[in-house]
Amino acid sequence: ALNGHVPVTFVVLSIALMEAILNRKNIVLASIGHEGEEPHAFIEDLPVTHQWSKTWKAEKLFSEYVHRYISPNISVGSPLRGYSELRIAELFTEYSWGKFGKSFSSCNRANYAQGQDNTHLKWCGECPKCANSYLLFAPFVSPHELQAIFNGQDLFTKQSLKPVFEGLLGIGDAIKPFECIGEIDELRTAYYMAKKRWRDEIGSLPFSVPEAEYDYKKEYPVQRWTEEYLV
Structure with a gap:
């Protein structure tokens, strides 16, 4: 995005989540490895990470949001997360x-x-x-x-x-x-x-x-x- 970061991973996961709900599924799987954790640059002490929405922290936050506000029975995550x-x-x-x-x-x-x-x-x-x-x-x-x-x-x-x-x-x-x-x-x-x-x-x-x-x-x-x- 020319004017800022678009969290594409969150967008794709949100679409997949809607598909899961419409089709009565309770598992949404992504194919994301261990990535996005290393900053691309710093603004003073603030790390700038292009792919933040692919990080482990982002996955946990998204999963917690789904459990809290959408359904405790729907799980979202990546089985490849453990691999580089x-x-x-x-x-x-x-x-x-x-x-x-x-x-x-x-x-x-x-x-x-x-x-x-x-x-x-x-x-x-x-x-x-x-x-x-x-x-x-x-x-x-x-x-x-x-x-x-x-x-x-x-x-x-x-x-x-x-x-x-x-x-x-x-x-x-x-x-x-x-x-x-x-x-x-x-x-x-x-x-x-x-x-x-x-x-x-x-x-x-x-x-x-x-x-x-x-x-x-x-x-x-x-x-x-x-x-x-x-x-």
């Missing part, structure tokens, strides 16, 4: 890449451009969401496979994305992009994992990135009832 984005990327490549690797997309720009006729999801290969996804999947997918979904492009070497990757990796003077993206240490970890995986096929990667102590397999708090929906 990097861990979710690993699980996706392990269980679903063969079937959905060429048909999914996390690129808002390309799919918004299609309007309502967005039955064939695409990647623009130019935006922070594309760069973020490239980083997250690079440790688990071969260079050839990953570049294939971006029209054969190696996003790491694309000049127009250099400041975007610098912002994602917390290097240089670039700030973290105001998009729904991973945490800096998480993406640094992904980059180091990608360097090891891709070394034999394409050689060195272009960015000098500090190593991060980040346990991407760490499990985070979730609403206990959501755990039964993890398959």
Whole structure:
């Protein structure tokens, strides 16, 4: 939104909640991992987080509101909440890449451009969401496979994305992009994992990135009832 943040996650959950009520359902599930907790910037001491409505605190507040003011019998939450984005990327490549690797997309720009006729999801290969996804999947997918979904492009070497990757990796003077993206240490970890995986096929990667102590397999708090929906 040009004039402020639109809490899209709350909007989508509210629509799903209305659908659940109309269809006499009592469970609303979201697909949101551990994200949104790291500020994108600060205004003096005030943290600014683009994706606040995706945070654990936001999920708990929304769930409490539903129980208190709508129905104590309706539950809203995400079973993926306990996993980092990097861990979710690993699980996706392990269980679903063969079937959905060429048909999914996390690129808002390309799919918004299609309007309502967005039955064939695409990647623009130019935006922070594309760069973020490239980083997250690079440790688990071969260079050839990953570049294939971006029209054969190696996003790491694309000049127009250099400041975007610098912002994602917390290097240089670039700030973290105001998009729904991973945490800096998480993406640094992904980059180091990608360097090891891709070394034999394409050689060195272009960015000098500090190593991060980040346990991407760490499990985070979730609403206990959501755990039964993890398959």
